[in-house]
Amino acid sequence: MVQNVHPGGPRVGLFATCLVDMLRPNIGFSALELLRAAGCTVEIPKTQTCCGQPAYNSGDDASARKLARQVIEIFEGFDYLVAPSGSCAATIRVHYPDLFRAEPAMRARAEKLSAKTWELLSFLVDVRGFAPTGVSCKASATYHDTCSGLRELGIKTQPRALLSAIEGLEMRALEGEETCCGFGGTFCVKYSEISDAIVTEKAENVVATGADLLLGGDLGCLLNMAGKLRRAGAPIRVFHAAELLAGRAIHAIGEEKP
Amino acid sequence: MNADRGELAGTFKERARKALGDAHLRVALDRTTGNARTKRAAAVAAWPDFDRARAAAAAIKDHALQNFPYYLEQFERNALASGARLHWARDAKEACAAVIKICRETRAKTVTRSKSMLGEEIGLPHALAEAGVRRVETDLAEHIIQLAGETPSHIIWPAAHRTREDVSKLFEKHHRDHLLLTEVEAMVDSARRELRDDFFSADVGISGANFLVAETGAICTITNEGNAELTTTPPRVHIVTAGIEKIVATTEHALQLTRVLVRSATGADLTQYTTFHCGPKRAGDLDGPEEFHIVLVDHGRTQMLEDMPEMLRCLRCGACLNHCVVYRKIGGHAYGGAYPGPMGSAITPVFDGLEPSRDLPHACTLNGHCKQVCPVDIPLPTILRDWRAKSYRQGFESRAVRLGLALWAFIASKPALYRAALAVALPLLRRRGKDGWISALPFAPGWTESRDFPAPPEKTFLARIASGEEA
Numbered sequence: 001m002v003q004n005v006h007p008g009g010p011r012v013g014l015f016a017t018c019l020v021d022m023l024r025p026n027i028g029f030s031a032l033e034l035l036r037a038a039g040c041t042v043e044i045p046k047t048q049t050c051c052g053q054p055a056y057n058s059g060d061d062a063s064a065r066k067l068a069r070q071v072i073e074i075f076e077g078f079d080y081l082v083a084p085s086g087s088c089a090a091t092i093r094v095h096y097p098d099l100f101r102a103e104p105a106m107r108a109r110a111e112k113l114s115a116k117t118w119e120l121l122s123f124l125v126d127v128r129g130f131a132p133t134g135v136s137c138k139a140s141a142t143y144h145d146t147c148s149g150l151r152e153l154g155i156k157t158q159p160r161a162l163l164s165a166i167e168g169l170e171m172r173a174l175e176g177e178e179t180c181c182g183f184g185g186t187f188c189v190k191y192s193e194i195s196d197a198i199v200t201e202k203a204e205n206v207v208a209t210g211a212d213l214l215l216g217g218d219l220g221c222l223l224n225m226a227g228k229l230r231r232a233g234a235p236i237r238v239f240h241a242a243e244l245l246a247g248r249a250i251h252a253i254g255e256e257k258p
Numbered sequence: 259m260n261a262d263r264g265e266l267a268g269t270f271k272e273r274a275r276k277a278l279g280d281a282h283l284r285v286a287l288d289r290t291t292g293n294a295r296t297k298r299a300a301a302v303a304a305w306p307d308f309d310r311a312r313a314a315a316a317a318i319k320d321h322a323l324q325n326f327p328y329y330l331e332q333f334e335r336n337a338l339a340s341g342a343r344l345h346w347a348r349d350a351k352e353a354c355a356a357v358i359k360i361c362r363e364t365r366a367k368t369v370t371r372s373k374s375m376l377g378e379e380i381g382l383p384h385a386l387a388e389a390g391v392r393r394v395e396t397d398l399a400e401h402i403i404q405l406a407g408e409t410p411s412h413i414i415w416p417a418a419h420r421t422r423e424d425v426s427k428l429f430e431k432h433h434r435d436h437l438l439l440t441e442v443e444a445m446v447d448s449a450r451r452e453l454r455d456d457f458f459s460a461d462v463g464i465s466g467a468n469f470l471v472a473e474t475g476a477i478c479t480i481t482n483e484g485n486a487e488l489t490t491t492p493p494r495v496h497i498v499t500a501g502i503e504k505i506v507a508t509t510e511h512a513l514q515l516t517r518v519l520v521r522s523a524t525g526a527d528l529t530q531y532t533t534f535h536c537g538p539k540r541a542g543d544l545d546g547p548e549e550f551h552i553v554l555v556d557h558g559r560t561q562m563l564e565d566m567p568e569m570l571r572c573l574r575c576g577a578c579l580n581h582c583v584v585y586r587k588i589g590g591h592a593y594g595g596a597y598p599g600p601m602g603s604a605i606t607p608v609f610d611g612l613e614p615s616r617d618l619p620h621a622c623t624l625n626g627h628c629k630q631v632c633p634v635d636i637p638l639p640t641i642l643r644d645w646r647a648k649s650y651r652q653g654f655e656s657r658a659v660r661l662g663l664a665l666w667a668f669i670a671s672k673p674a675l676y677r678a679a680l681a682v683a684l685p686l687l688r689r690r691g692k693d694g695w696i697s698a699l700p701f702a703p704g705w706t707e708s709r710d711f712p713a714p715p716e717k718t719f720l721a722r723i724a725s726g727e728e729a
Contacts, residue, residue, distance in 0.1 A: 016719050018670070022680060023712060025719035032728075044723050047673040055663050057624060059646030059655070063667030070671055147625035180583045184623025191271075191621050192704030197278050197587040198623075199709070227709030230695055254694045254712040 009039035013078035015071070017088045018050040019219045024253065027219060030246035031084040031120050038130035045074045051083075053091040057185050061099060068096050072109050080127070081117045084242050085218050086149020087185075089119035094152050119149055120242055121217055125158040135247045136167035142174040142211040143241070144202070144225065146218035150178060159217055159241050166244060175205045183224040199228040207234050213252075215241045226253040265408055265591040270617035273592040283419055283589050290418040294580040297525025298631065305521070315518045316634045318511045319571035322472075323563065329472040329505045330554075336475025340537030342550045347380075350609075353555045354385035357464065357497055360551050361391050364495050366461035370453075372479070372486035373397035374466025375413050375574055376499050376555060378596040379609065382464070394456040396485040401449055405432045411590030413597060414523050414576035419589050453485075463489040463547070465535075467500035468519070468573070469512040470554075476536035477504075477552065478512050480520065482529045490535060496547035498535070503559050503570040509534070515573060518633035523575040558608040565608075566641050571634040572601055578628035578638060584621055593618060600628035600638045607645055616654045619645035681721065684714045 012035055016028040028044075035042045052067030071092060075081040083089045093114045100106040124130040143163070149155035163169060182188060182198025189195075202225060206214050214229070214236050216222050226238035237252035266273070277283055302308045322329050334344055345360075347353035361369060369391055371377065386393045395404040399417040403410060405428045410416030417425070422442060429445055430438045433452050439445045465486050467477040477498050479486045490496045506512050513532075520529050539546030562569055579585045579599030590598035595606035595615065603618035619642040628638045649655060669676050690696045691713025699706045717725075 021719045022684065023714050025715055025717070025722055028719035028723075044720070046720055046724060048720070049670040049673055049676045050666070052667070052670075055667055057643065057646070058659065058663055059643070059648070059650035060660075060663045060667070061647050061650075063663050066667050066671050147623070147627070151626035151630055178627070180623050180625035180627065182583060182623060184625070187621070187623050189702045189704035191274070191584075192707055193271075193278055194274055194584055194587055194621065195623075195704075196708035198583045223712065224709065227695075227705070227711055230710040231708060254710070256694055256713075256715060 009041055010079040012040040012042050012080045012082050013075045014042050014044045015048055015051070015075065015081050015083040015088065015092075016044065017083050017085045017219070019223070020084060023223070024219055024240070026243055026248055026251075027084050027240045030240070030242040030248045031082070033246045033248070034120070034124060034130070034132070034242060035082060037132070038124050038128040040080075040128070043078070048074055051088045051091045053088060054185055056091060056095060056099065065099055068092075068099055068110070069106065072096070072106070072113050076109060076113050079116065080123065081113060082120050082123050083117070084120040084240065085220075086119045086146050086153055086155055087218055087220065089117055090148040090152035093117040119153055119155055119217065121162060122149075122153060122155045122158045125161055130162075131165045132162060132245050133165070135165070135245065137244055137249065138168040139212040140170040140172055140210070141213035141215050141244075142172045142206060142209040143177065144174060144181060144206070144214065144216045144221065145178050146216050146221045147180050149217050155217065159215075162245055163215070163241060169244070172209045172211045174209055176202070181221045181225050183221045185220065188224060195224075196228075199224055200232075203228045203232055203234065206236060207232075212237060213244070213249075214238045215244060217241055222253060230254055266594050270592065270594060270621065273594060274588045274621070277588040277592045282421065284587075286419050286421045286424075287586055287589050289421070290412070290415055291580040291586050294414075294524070294576070298522055298577060298580070299525075301521040301525040301527070308518075308521075311514070311518050312633055312635060315515050315573075316571055318506060318515060319634055320567075322505050322507055322511070323503070323567060323570050325507075326502075326505070326563065329507055330502060332472040333470050333475055333505060336473065337537070337552060338475070340475045340550075341540070342475065342537050342552050345551060345553045347553055347555045347557070350380035350555075350557050353380045353499060353553055353557065354382055356553045357382060357499065358385060358389045358391070360495065360497055360549075361386070361389065361462055364461055364549070366391055366495070368392045368394060368456060368460045369462040369464055370394045370396050370456055370460040370489045370493065371400070371464040372466070372481065372489040373400050373416065374464070374499055375410070375596060376466050376501050377464065378410055379501075380499070380555060380557060382499065394453065394460065396453055396457065396489050397481075398446065398449055398483055398485070401453065402428060405429075409591070409596075411598065412576060412579060413574050413599075413601075419591065457488040458492050460489075460493045462495040462497060463491075463493040464497045464499065465490050467498050467504050469506050469515065470500055470502075470504045470552075471509050471512055471534070472505060473508045474534070474536060476509070476534040479531070479533050479535065480516060480529050481531045481533075482524075484531055487531060487533060490547065491545050493547060495549040495551065496535070496538075498550075498552045500552065500554060501559055502554050502556055503562075503572075519573045519575050522573075522577040522631065522633040558605075562605070562608055566604070566644070568636045569601075569604055569641060571636055572605075573634060574601075575633055577631040577633065581627045581631045583623065583625065583627070600642070601636070604636075604638055604641045604645070612645065612649055612652065613654055616645075616649045619643070619649065677718075677720070680718050684718065685716060688713050688716060
């Protein structure tokens with residue numbers, strides 16, 4: 001019999017992502033709880049910083065490689081790298097190998113890490129077959145499919161399957177749920193007026209659902225939509241889906257008073 | 259070449275700002291692209307094998323492109339055998355010169371033209387005007403923008419930026435009858451009456467081509483209005499202008515591509531007219547042109563075969579425009595080139611150079627919707643990102659952007675420094691917050707012009723984990 005070297009389940013390295021680390025630790029704690037509930041042994045490497053996506057999408061490949069190398073070194077020893085973000089997970093899973101196309105040895109390491117890198121919600125469903133138990137939330141909610149997760153990682157049904165296990169939660173369809181919110185990383189600052197026009201339409205569609213909560217799986221997009229909804233005076237509260245699933249949806253984005 | 263045009267004046271950001279402030283444009287774009295998205299979705303849903311057809315379509319194009327010289331030579335042989343005359347043009351200038359030369363030799367005063375984006379790409383309307391040839395656009399939307407003195411803003415619906423109310427006014431002003439018409443059908447009739455004489459009196463008819471069929475030497479046009487047939491049949495001379503990437507091996511391949519092209523463009527199974535034009539009028543034919551010329555244009559395509567071969571699969575269906583959140587907000591003129599939207603942002607730098615068009619690959623959220631709906635699976639986000647990398651390498655990015663990225667990479671690659679910097683920066687930023695939100699960010703004013711930003715917490719997630727806090 002093969003010895004189970006990880007009696008506590010697979011060893012998961014939690015990559016919090018720089019945005020969650022800096023702006024919304026509650027998502028990190030939610031991810032930690034959910035992964036443990038799904039039977040994983042979770043470690044949070046303390047030298048982690050950023051996956052390099054801002055540099056990569058700005059065309060600064062040298063800087064992106066520098067940070068990618070660091071992520072590979074930190075996480076390649078784990079059974080899985082899991083991140084509560086579709087776009088950061090997609091950067092590692094889809095784009096790291098390409099970033100090292102001219103360095104065969106690094107490319108091989110990037111491919112190995114790529115194969116075991118997962119976005120949190122899809123990992124919980126597709127790898128762990130997890131469903132939350134005993135979580136309730138008496139509210140209506142709508143879900144925005146964040147683009148990288150949807151189109152680069154095929155995340156569509158997994159968050160909905162998880163959310164359907166929350167008692168009392170009523171899900172409402174969002175018009176244009178697969179349409180980009182206009183965040184686009186540095187795009188939203190560089191082309192802020194175009195980004196504003198896009199997120200304005202998104203916010204109108206969100207408000208039209210009449211839902212209490214807006215949920216999604218990427219903090220960047222959620223910040224964009226939450227910031228617009230707040231500026232527009234819409235009372236809808238915005239959470240990462242993991243916060244709801246972990247029963248930690250107490251203060252929505254922007255509600256944590258000093 | 260279009261920089262003198264009013265709607266194309268200024269920088270990308272200036273044009274985009276103008277478009278964003280145009281509520282009328284928003285109505286026109288929402289109507290056109292909204293309809294297009296709905297109809298395409300229905301067409302795709304009605305064909306369970308669409309994904310397979312899409313993969314087959316990409317393979318058909320790749321096969322032709324991987325054997326480019328072979329099929330182009332085969333096309334040339336068969337076209338010549340059919341009686342067509344071929345003109346190879348390396349660039350836009352040579353292509354226009356070839357067309358003008360034919361017009362001069364036939365002493366053409368009036369040419370009719372059916373819609374061809376390649377014609378816009380090479381600046382043919384401008385070249386014809388300079389040569390003193392009267393040009394009559396026969397596609398309804400091209401007719402509208404010719405009356406308005408504009409350039410196309412969409413590759414399928416050139417007048418996508420115009421509402422039917424605009425068209426009503428334009429026709430009242432410019433059509434011989436000067437009637438104020440409100441019904442779309444009556445407007446179409448008016449255009450028909452207006453164009454009828456020119457269809458039959460034109461000396462030369464110019465068309466594009468959707469496909470060049472190697473095995474027969476025929477060219478294929480796909481249209482809805484029948485204007486291409488009226489443009490190419492009655493005049494004595496028919497000139498085809500086509501990019502060399504339109505080559506396909508067989509008629510069957512052309513028809514297979516048509517199935518995904520039309521569904522992606524308009525949501526229909528087929529257009530009203532799918533016509534194969536093969537050579538000039540033969541003895542015994544009732545109609546057809548006496549001379550049949552094909553101008554085959556490279557204009558950067560050989561280079562694209564090296565740099566981004568997938569882009570040469572493009573069928574010009576416009577699906578990527580209709581599904582692009584940026585195009586839907588700013589319309590086509592803001593892009594400044596002949597081709598707007600994702601596919602335009604991918605190829606305009608080839609034609610105009612990267613430096614003047616470097617905004618285009620950046621003005622994109624990389625959301626991937628364009629690739630998802632592309633009938634030949636062109637990796638548009640990858641191509642746009644590659645342009646960004648090239649732009650960065652060539653030093654076109656501002657000092658501030660370069661410094662910012664380098665500084666971030668420097669700090670983020672030194673975890674201890676990174677932690678220390680956050681421990682200082684976050685509380686400072688936090689102090690700017692009021693009721694949990696920041697309404698003005700000093701380092702990212704673009705964000706807070708139109709959005710609030712949540713005040714960060716006192717301590718990062720990792721700092722809290724390090725201090726022993728567990729879930």
